[in-house]
Amino acid sequence: MELFATDLERLAFLLEADAALTLDPDALGTEAAEQSAPEELPPEKRPKYITNYIGSKQKLVDWIWKHTPEGAGTVLDAFSGSAVVAYMYKTKGLQVIANDRLRYCHHAAKAIIENNSVRLSEDEIEALLADNAKAGSFVQDNFKGIFFAKGVHALIDTIRANCDKLSGFKKDIALFGLGKTCMSGKGGFGHFSSSTDYGRRQDTPDEFKDRLRKNLQRINALVFDNDKENKAYRQDINDLLPKAKADLAYFDPPYATEFSTTNYERAYHFVEGLMTYWEGLEIKADTKVKYYETDHKTVTKANANEFFQTFLGNAKHIPHWLISYRDHAYPNEQEMKRIIGSFGKQSRMKSKDHHYAITSKHGEASNAKERLFVCAPGAKASAEREEKPVPMAAAANFHTSIPVDIRLGEGERLATEAMDVGSAGDPQFSFVLCRTGTNKNGDHFTAEELSGRHMTAVNKKVDLQHSQEFNDIVGGIVAADYLEDDNGGRVECVGELYVHDTPAARLAYKLMKRGIISQVSMECDYQEGECSVCHKRFQNKADYCTHLRKFKGRDFNGQPVFEILHGVTFTGLGLLDRKGADENARILQVASLQSQPDQSQPEGDSTMEDKTKPTDDQAAKTESDAAKKKPAQQEGDPARVTDLEKENRQLKAQVAELQKRVQELEAEQKAAACRSRAKKLLTRLEKQGLSFASDEDREAELKRLAELSDEAFAATEAAYERLPKSAKADKDKEEKPADSDQGGKPAAKASTETPLRSDAGVRPHDVDDRKVSLEDRLRDGLMAAYRNRVGEDSPEHSQINA
Numbered sequence: 001m002e003l004f005a006t007d008l009e010r011l012a013f014l015l016e017a018d019a020a021l022t023l024d025p026d027a028l029g030t031e032a033a034e035q036s037a038p039e040e041l042p043p044e045k046r047p048k049y050i051t052n053y054i055g056s057k058q059k060l061v062d063w064i065w066k067h068t069p070e071g072a073g074t075v076l077d078a079f080s081g082s083a084v085v086a087y088m089y090k091t092k093g094l095q096v097i098a099n100d101r102l103r104y105c106h107h108a109a110k111a112i113i114e115n116n117s118v119r120l121s122e123d124e125i126e127a128l129l130a131d132n133a134k135a136g137s138f139v140q141d142n143f144k145g146i147f148f149a150k151g152v153h154a155l156i157d158t159i160r161a162n163c164d165k166l167s168g169f170k171k172d173i174a175l176f177g178l179g180k181t182c183m184s185g186k187g188g189f190g191h192f193s194s195s196t197d198y199g200r201r202q203d204t205p206d207e208f209k210d211r212l213r214k215n216l217q218r219i220n221a222l223v224f225d226n227d228k229e230n231k232a233y234r235q236d237i238n239d240l241l242p243k244a245k246a247d248l249a250y251f252d253p254p255y256a257t258e259f260s261t262t263n264y265e266r267a268y269h270f271v272e273g274l275m276t277y278w279e280g281l282e283i284k285a286d287t288k289v290k291y292y293e294t295d296h297k298t299v300t301k302a303n304a305n306e307f308f309q310t311f312l313g314n315a316k317h318i319p320h321w322l323i324s325y326r327d328h329a330y331p332n333e334q335e336m337k338r339i340i341g342s343f344g345k346q347s348r349m350k351s352k353d354h355h356y357a358i359t360s361k362h363g364e365a366s367n368a369k370e371r372l373f374v375c376a377p378g379a380k381a382s383a384e385r386e387e388k389p390v391p392m393a394a395a396a397n398f399h400t401s402i403p404v405d406i407r408l409g410e411g412e413r414l415a416t417e418a419m420d421v422g423s424a425g426d427p428q429f430s431f432v433l434c435r436t437g438t439n440k441n442g443d444h445f446t447a448e449e450l451s452g453r454h455m456t457a458v459n460k461k462v463d464l465q466h467s468q469e470f471n472d473i474v475g476g477i478v479a480a481d482y483l484e485d486d487n488g489g490r491v492e493c494v495g496e497l498y499v500h501d502t503p504a505a506r507l508a509y510k511l512m513k514r515g516i517i518s519q520v521s522m523e524c525d526y527q528e529g530e531c532s533v534c535h536k537r538f539q540n541k542a543d544y545c546t547h548l549r550k551f552k553g554r555d556f557n558g559q560p561v562f563e564i565l566h567g568v569t570f571t572g573l574g575l576l577d578r579k580g581a582d583e584n585a586r587i588l589q590v591a592s593l594q595s596q597p598d599q600s601q602p603e604g605d606s607t608m609e610d611k612t613k614p615t616d617d618q619a620a621k622t623e624s625d626a627a628k629k630k631p632a633q634q635e636g637d638p639a640r641v642t643d644l645e646k647e648n649r650q651l652k653a654q655v656a657e658l659q660k661r662v663q664e665l666e667a668e669q670k671a672a673a674c675r676s677r678a679k680k681l682l683t684r685l686e687k688q689g690l691s692f693a694s695d696e697d698r699e700a701e702l703k704r705l706a707e708l709s710d711e712a713f714a715a716t717e718a719a720y721e722r723l724p725k726s727a728k729a730d731k732d733k734e735e736k737p738a739d740s741d742q743g744g745k746p747a748a749k750a751s752t753e754t755p756l757r758s759d760a761g762v763r764p765h766d767v768d769d770r771k772v773s774l775e776d777r778l779r780d781g782l783m784a785a786y787r788n789r790v791g792e793d794s795p796e797h798s799q800i801n802a
Contacts, residue, residue, distance in 0.1 A: 041221055043091070060352065063370075067350060069374075069376065073247055074094065074095040074097070074245070076097045078241065078315075079099070079251060079252050080100045080109050082105065083105065083109045090224075090226050090228075093226055095230060097232075098231070099234070099237065099240050100234065101237070101296075102264060103276065104179045104268060108172075111219060112223060114231055115169040116223070118168065118170060120173055120220060127162060128159055129162075132158045136160075137157055139157045146288075146289065147192060147270060148200065148208075156208075156274070160178065163178065174216070177215040179271040179275065182270065182274065184201070185202065192267065238311055242314050248318070251311075252324040255329045256300050263296065263298040265294050265296045269292060281293070301330045304329075312340070319376070321340070323375065325372070345376065346375070348374045351372075426475070428494055429494070429512060431587045432520075433520065435490045442553030443758045444562045444564045447489045453570070454482045455480055458478065458493075460572045461573070462474055464504065464575055465574055465576065466523060466574040474498060475498050477494070481493075509590075512587060518577075519579050519580055522572075522573060522574075523572040524565070525758075526566060526756050527756070528756070529541075529544075529564065530564040530565075531545050531548050532560065532564060678705035678708075681720065682701065685720055719783065
């Protein structure tokens with residue numbers, strides 16, 4: 001059947017949002033206008049079912065149908081969600097069983113899957129929008145000021161009361177349409193996780209009515225009879241599966257990825273509560289978004305394996321499975337194949353590029369590989385015959401390396417095929433960039449500021465310890481989102497480490513995997529700062545009031561002093577090995593592109609080593625395993641194996657050469673930095689009156705200083721600073737105040753030309769927490785003795801003796 005029968009269908013599908021419903025069908029022609037008629041439409045006139053539900057497969061239905069086994073007559077959509085896949089199967093003439101534990105999803109499936117003929121009349125639609133003096137006020141009382149514009153809360157109370165006047169499929173259509181309308185709207189997004197203006201739909205009451213009316217008309221047009229007895233259930237998946245009778249089970253389960261988990265009941269708590277008007281549900285009053293208590297267990301990295309083992313085990317009597325999945329999820333692809341094989345199924349994994357609108361429309365974290373496991377009965381399928389790739393080029397870790405999957409089955413010749421590894425991107429990690437409130441530096445971020453400015457973090461750098469050196473950049477920020485929880489608002493981001501390009505990024509990735517680097521610290525510019533005490537605003541730190549200049553980050557007369565930042569632009573991120581000024585800014589999840597970390601390890605630890613540097617034991621084991629497998633491989637195609645081994649050796653040689661070159665460049669960089677600091681010291685000393693007999697003497701001293709170690713250079717610099725200054729330097733020092741007074745103000749021109757800047761860096765107390773070693777104390781003592789010899793006081797010496 002043609003899935004895009006009309007221009008309106010194509011346009012709505014491309015928009016992929018409920019905003020398409022605001023189009024006037026009459027403006028697109030009579031054929032499009034007929035789609036809102038209450039009678040059943042022929043297939044060529046029926047509109048496309050679109051939805052903005054999280055994880056919807058509406059863009060993948062053709063791909064899923066392509067891999068549906070021939071001859072399947074009955075299909076079970078076990079996690080139906082918005083029912084977009086179930087509806088596709090209904091249009092293909094299959095008998096459909098749809099199931100989902102959420103009430104909103106159940107009403108959707110009842111309305112357009114199980115229902116074959118019932119529709120709402122125009123009079124019934126208008127009756128839903130009519131005033132109702134007996135309507136409750138639950139939405140007005142509990143959700144005032146959040147999610148919707150003024151006046152819409154009372155309207156929702158009224159419409160929900162009118163829904164109870166209907167019954168059967170008509171009530172399902174009404175509740176489906178009302179929930180769908182609440183999820184959409186101008187300026188908002190589908191789920192209900194933000195209580196700020198960022199998460200509020202801007203529809204007026206009249207616009208909300210118009211959107212609901214068009215939603216209901218569209219649902220009417222979706223209803224049709226495929227001459228099959230379709231059913232919709234709302235049961236626990238493990239209660240339904242053992243008794244389900246179907247030729248095919250389609251699974252689109254909730255799953256945890258390396259960056260997040262999705263709790264659908266929490267994400268859609270408002271719509272889910274609205275379905276029963278919160279009967280039997282208790283709202284948590286202290287929450288900003290007013291979600292209710294639930295005992296639903298979220299699928300996480302820790303319990304994902306058990307979750308899949310359980311429900312797939314209950315479906316083993318169903319001959320064919322299709323399992324929708326995605327990359328970077330738990331369990332990983334190889335583990336999923338093992339689980340599928342343990343239930344007597346053989347599987348093929350298909351992949352397709354897909355965009356998930358979960359963080360940012362343009363964020364690279366949303367671009368992923370959609371997986372589809374096509375599973376069929378097979379006597380040879382077992383967990384022990386899991387297909388494993390031979391890691392031939394893993395040590396190179398180049399962008400240009402071509403992974404090859406080598407498979408050798410029973411009685412088969414040696415064969416190769418390109419392995420589907422997704423995008424050649426760098427490892428990613430998620431983190432909390434910033435929270436609302438005041439950090440230890442006295443910088444205060446409001447919810448309004450973070451919700452409106454969080455996207456400025458995208459495409460900014462990730463560096464080490466707020467270093468401004470170009471070579472210390474190890475990655476970039478690819479996505480950002482503003483979220484709220486019981487503790488307030490926060491900006492969560494996804495970063496990418498450029499491990500393919502810099503050794504510093506590879507080291508940072510290793511330290512993050514081991515939990516050594518676990519904190520982060522934002523950098524930002526801002527247009528104006530506001531004092532929390534006097535509420536004066538400043539566009540330059542030189543103009544600070546007394547409160548901010550002397551008491552920022554402390555108390556003044558018992559009142560905390562902090563600077564409220566306005567017009568924030570995030571400029572980067574620093575990776576820290578200790579807590580920064582914002583102790584809540586931390587790494588949440590580190591990607592594991594090669595393999596899944598050992599589940600038995602405690603949180604924050606990892607067994608994942610750098611794949612390019614195996615230990616001696618690992619290397620010996622690998623060689624031993626290779627020696628055992630080599631005879632079997634040579635029986636197939638020894639020439640191809642020899643070529644692969646040669647390629648592997650060449651790649652390793654290239655890696656060694658590149659590592660050598662990196663070391664040389666680092667040495668050159670270090671020498672240049674040492675010479676630069678030596679040159680700066682000599683220039684400063686010459687301004688203070690130091691002179692050399694000749695250029696050769698100056699160059700010799702410059703060379704000597706450049707070759708000193710960091711400790712020796714610091715000691716020499718301190719010694720030079722203590723030398724008596726020349727008469728010329730004293731004269732310049734005496735004339736300096738007079739020069740500065742000529743302008744009426746101290747020179748502060750440089751500071752006025754730079755923007756206001758802040759970073760939640762490492763606090764001084766955290767930096768100076770090391771103990772003074774014996775070597776340091778001896779050096780300080782020698783320097784103190786030297787200073788005493790040249791006739792100057794030594795405050796450091798007094799401090800050490802104390």
